[in-house]
Amino acid sequence: MEKIQSTCNFCAIDCNLDFYVEDGKIVKTVPTKGYPVNDGFSCIKGLSLSKQQTTVKPNSLPKIRKSDGSWEQVSWDKGFQYVADKLKELQAKYGTESVAGISTGQLTLEEFAIFGHVMRNYLQTNVDGNTRLCMATAAVAHKQTLGYDAPGYTLKDLELSDTLIFIGSNPVVAHPILWGRVRQNQVPGHKIIVIDPRRSETAMNADYWYDLKPRTDLLLLYTVAAQLIEKDYLDKTFIREHTNNFEEFKEFLKPYTLERGVEGTGLSKYQIHELVELIHKGKRVSFWWTMGVNQGYEAVRTAQAIMNLAFMTGNVGKPGTGGNSITGQCNAMGSRLFSNTTCLFAGGDFGDEAERKRVADIIGIDDDHMAKKPTLPYNKIIEGINEGTIKGLWILCTNPRHSWTNNETFATAAKKLELFVVQDIYDTIESAEDATVYFPVVPGIKKAGTYINLERRLAPMRPVLPRGENEISDYECILGVGKALGMGKALEKWETAQDCFNLLREVSRGKPCDFSGVKWDELTNSHGRQWPYPEGREAEFSADERRLYEDGKFYTANGKANFLFEEVMDNPIPTTDKYPIVFNTGRGTVGQWHTQSRTKEVRFVEDASSKNAYLYMNTKQAEENDIKEMDRIRVYSSNGQDAAFHVKITDNVPYNQLYAPIHYIECNKLTPSNYDKYSREPNYKGGTCYFVKEDDKEVEKA
Numbered sequence: 001m002e003k004i005q006s007t008c009n010f011c012a013i014d015c016n017l018d019f020y021v022e023d024g025k026i027v028k029t030v031p032t033k034g035y036p037v038n039d040g041f042s043c044i045k046g047l048s049l050s051k052q053q054t055t056v057k058p059n060s061l062p063k064i065r066k067s068d069g070s071w072e073q074v075s076w077d078k079g080f081q082y083v084a085d086k087l088k089e090l091q092a093k094y095g096t097e098s099v100a101g102i103s104t105g106q107l108t109l110e111e112f113a114i115f116g117h118v119m120r121n122y123l124q125t126n127v128d129g130n131t132r133l134c135m136a137t138a139a140v141a142h143k144q145t146l147g148y149d150a151p152g153y154t155l156k157d158l159e160l161s162d163t164l165i166f167i168g169s170n171p172v173v174a175h176p177i178l179w180g181r182v183r184q185n186q187v188p189g190h191k192i193i194v195i196d197p198r199r200s201e202t203a204m205n206a207d208y209w210y211d212l213k214p215r216t217d218l219l220l221l222y223t224v225a226a227q228l229i230e231k232d233y234l235d236k237t238f239i240r241e242h243t244n245n246f247e248e249f250k251e252f253l254k255p256y257t258l259e260r261g262v263e264g265t266g267l268s269k270y271q272i273h274e275l276v277e278l279i280h281k282g283k284r285v286s287f288w289w290t291m292g293v294n295q296g297y298e299a300v301r302t303a304q305a306i307m308n309l310a311f312m313t314g315n316v317g318k319p320g321t322g323g324n325s326i327t328g329q330c331n332a333m334g335s336r337l338f339s340n341t342t343c344l345f346a347g348g349d350f351g352d353e354a355e356r357k358r359v360a361d362i363i364g365i366d367d368d369h370m371a372k373k374p375t376l377p378y379n380k381i382i383e384g385i386n387e388g389t390i391k392g393l394w395i396l397c398t399n400p401r402h403s404w405t406n407n408e409t410f411a412t413a414a415k416k417l418e419l420f421v422v423q424d425i426y427d428t429i430e431s432a433e434d435a436t437v438y439f440p441v442v443p444g445i446k447k448a449g450t451y452i453n454l455e456r457r458l459a460p461m462r463p464v465l466p467r468g469e470n471e472i473s474d475y476e477c478i479l480g481v482g483k484a485l486g487m488g489k490a491l492e493k494w495e496t497a498q499d500c501f502n503l504l505r506e507v508s509r510g511k512p513c514d515f516s517g518v519k520w521d522e523l524t525n526s527h528g529r530q531w532p533y534p535e536g537r538e539a540e541f542s543a544d545e546r547r548l549y550e551d552g553k554f555y556t557a558n559g560k561a562n563f564l565f566e567e568v569m570d571n572p573i574p575t576t577d578k579y580p581i582v583f584n585t586g587r588g589t590v591g592q593w594h595t596q597s598r599t600k601e602v603r604f605v606e607d608a609s610s611k612n613a614y615l616y617m618n619t620k621q622a623e624e625n626d627i628k629e630m631d632r633i634r635v636y637s638s639n640g641q642d643a644a645f646h647v648k649i650t651d652n653v654p655y656n657q658l659y660a661p662i663h664y665i666e667c668n669k670l671t672p673s674n675y676d677k678y679s680r681e682p683n684y685k686g687g688t689c690y691f692v693k694e695d696d697k698e699v700e701k702a
């Protein structure tokens with residue numbers, strides 16, 4: 001029996017697992033002992049990866065839709081040529097930017113790098129990723145505040161902090177291994193604090209829960225900052241030596257009185273005072289945020305308000321501290337720096353001529369052929385399709401028919417496309433219904449590549465199972481289309497995933513994310529490597545768990561972090577007489593992943609999960625409407641759509657709020673087309689609605 005260590009490609013923790021293989025089959029999966037991230041533990045999603053050996057169809061070939069709607073199976077070469085010809089035809093007919101791509105934080109570093117090379121460089125068009133749906137806010141907030149998209153923490157900080165504050169974050173369900181690290185915290189008397197309108201599973205396990213009104217987190221954070229100033233609970237040395245704009249921030253905060261905070265957030269004076277004192281008394285305070293912050297209409301400023309609290313109290317760069325973003329997908333961090341979409345490979349600026357030339361020389365193209373501007377964001381791509389300016393779309397390893405906000409807008413868009421390529425391990429995903437081409441690619445257990453986790457750790461994916469005759473990876477599929485497009489010399493250095501890794505290593509040299517010292521072979525069976533890890537300085541960076549900013553130096557022009565702030569906005573989608581209820585969304589269970597294209601194949605997850613869409617309703621609200629457990633209601637959203645859900649009754653969701661798990665297509669049917677103005681991330685948590693009991697509706701119809 002052979003043991004092969006590889007990386008789980010679900011969430012951003014990037015646990016490592018040992019797969020035991022006999023006669024070409026995985027017979028046992030064991031979380032890797034000693035791996036610094038998960039040290040012998042994993043959640044059920046990682047353990048279920050072996051199921052893909054039976055659920056993913058082996059030896060599939062591409063399919064092209066015929067005019068009568070049926071599929072024709074073709075060879076890979078024919079599939080590549082068909083897509084390449086069609087992309088060129090559409091560009092010739094409708095313009096360069098009439099074709100687009102949507103990539104994902106689920107792919108390897110090398111896969112979205114080559115996709116960004118083919119689409120953004122060679123075809124000079126737009127590619128966004130589904131990272132826009134989860135981490136764009138954190139990426140923009142980091143760039144503006146820190147000067148680079150560089151979360152500074154290491155997971156060890158969860159064990160070293162004496163005051164852990166989770167804001168819009170539910171790691172018990174969404175990041176169970178991260179929560180395991182919290183449980184390993186040995187600091188005597190450490191406190192766990194949760195700020196969330198809902199009594200989430202993490203709130204249930206916290207010492208303090210602050211149940212503020214929905215979308216008042218920015219107001220609370222400014223109120224807390226103002227109180228820290230009023231009480232002189234500041235680290236003045238850190239502020240003076242390591243930050244910009246503090247005096248302006250102090251002036252800005254004057255109208256954020258305690259009374260205003262109390263009135264807006266619904267928390268009491270006592271609660272806000274208590275939170276301020278907890279922050280002040282903590283010696284090592286860490287702030288952690290996730291989608292409850294990222295998916296809002298003023299999300300970037302909210303994320304920055306969290307970082308502001310860390311700066312003003314000097315909780316940065318020291319063990320157990322930081323204003324820390326918890327990433328969602330397994331390679332969101334890689335996608336943010338190496339997809340050639342919002343920035344040049346390794347975080348450069350598209351307008352920086354010298355940097356463009358440097359990157360072009362390394363990757364082997366003329367710098368005139370490098371992408372010249374950041375991509376159109378995701379919402380503009382979908383709008384472009386609906387408005388008729390975009391005619392071709394190629395999506396990889398993502399399922400926007402389900403996951404896109406107000407997802408009927410994607411359903412409409414998909415029907416308008418002249419070319420719609422779906423590249424995925426399953427042809428059963430909702431997005432494939434309107435595909436004109438389907439490229440079947442192998443799952444992670446059959447391919448090689450690299451992931452970067454939430455604490456900047458590069459980890460290897462290595463093939464666990466052998467491939468069948470026709471089976472190819474996402475990388476090889478994109479390379480095939482690139483060759484069929486006639487890219488020639490522009491692909492010479494990109495022949496394999498390992499070649500691509502070496503190009504990216506070189507591109508990263510000298511940048512904050514420098515991983516030039518990481519070698520492909522050395523990454524295999526390793527503890528992974530956090531960036532930076534520059535070649536020639538390996539000994540200096542050899543520790544298994546490292547944090548950034550220990551020297552108080554940031555990546556801005558003067559090396560200081562920026563206090564950034566802006567007046568709290570009026571909610572663009574307030575509750576009204578017609579739509580009096582907030583429609584909140586988020587993760588359902590530990591076993592389910594996003595649109596369930598993979599986890600619904602796992603028997604023990606399916607057995608424990610609802611087959612049908614459901615949501616949570618407050619007990620009093622249910623009683624007032626004569627709703628019993630598992631009754632069906634129809635929810636009417638202010639976005640004009642409606643959908644039916646079963647009801648689970650709970651006191652953990654407040655009155656006049658509903659909470660719907662994202663794993664059902666009905667959920668994002670009801671979320672709004674509304675975005676943060678800086679990150680363009682959708683305001684998934686910001687919907688409003690009313691509901692009718694399904695029986696009542698039938699009565700109304702009669």
Ligand code: SF4
Pocket residue numbers: 008009010011012013014015038042043044045046047175176177178
């Ligand atoms: S889903 Fe996340 S926590 Fe679970 S095994 Fe995979 S990487 Fe680890």
